[in-house]
Amino acid sequence: MKSCYVTELRESISYKEGIELQKKAFDIVNAGKIDGILLLLQHKPVITIGKGGGKENLLVSKEKLDELGVEIYETTRGGNITYHGPGQLVSYPILNLNKFNKDAHLYLRQLEEVIIRTLREYDINAGRKIKYTGVWVDDLKIAAIGVALRRWITKHGFSFNISVNKDHFALINPCGITSFGICSLEDFVTEVDYNEVIYNIKTKFQEVFHTELIDKARPDDW
Structure with missing residues (x-):
């Protein structure tokens, strides 16, 4: 069986980190x-802001972002503009697809499937939209996905809204989409247990990617 290290960071870190x-x-x-x-x-x-652009979907000035304590960063992932912050689980799978499935399109669908199966644990019927990568509950986006590949090794990944600050999402047109909104797990679950969400994500990741996760407390343990 394939194996992956998994490291959970409990303190919020900068995007550069x-x-x-x-x-x-x-x-x-x-x-x-x-x-x-x-x-x-x-x-x-x-x-x-991803390789797909998105500066035109930033709705406020740099000065306003500074006032709110929100950074802006141009990155190498695919896709358009998005927001990350506390209350949102960000997952970066760095996988050698030569050992998994050497198929970028399938990889995106597998990331979506991890979220979809996780949401089933909360009796939430989530799915996909044909035109848009990500995971949706009806017309509300709960998880965004943007990846990059180099030598068939993946970078970047997905962001899953658990109890995110929606006022910050209002600073942009998320992923360049204006016809649909965003949601968080807390919109559907009375009490959100972050540790439980982590457990479910890890379990579904193992199922979808047919891999064993080996816990490593710190990146220094890799």
Whole structure:
């Protein structure tokens, strides 16, 4: 069976720190030490712009973002503009797809499937929209996905809204979409247990990717 390290960070980190951790994970996976590394974390408030663009979907000035304590970062992932912040689970799977399925389209669907199966644990019927990558509850987006590939090793991943600050999402047209809104797990569940969400994500990730997750408390343990 394939195996991946999994590391959960409990303190919110900057987006730049997340990029640096992904680089470290990429180098380890690329060297063949492990089939993949799954990072689970939360970011400090940041708006990121992907390779698909999105500056036109930023609805406020840089000065307003500074006032609110929200960073802005241009990144290498696919997709348009999005927001990350506390109350949102960000998952960075750094996987060697040569060891899994060498199919970028399938990989996106698998990431969606992890979220969809997790939401079933809360009796939430989530699904996909044909035109848009991500996971939806009716017409509300609960998880965004943006990835990059290098040497068939994945970078970036998904963001799953648990109890996110929706006022910050109002600073942008998320993913460039104006016809639909966003939602969080807390909109459907009375009491959200973050540890339970992490457990469910890890369990469904193992199921979908047919891999064993090996807990590593810190990136220094990789």
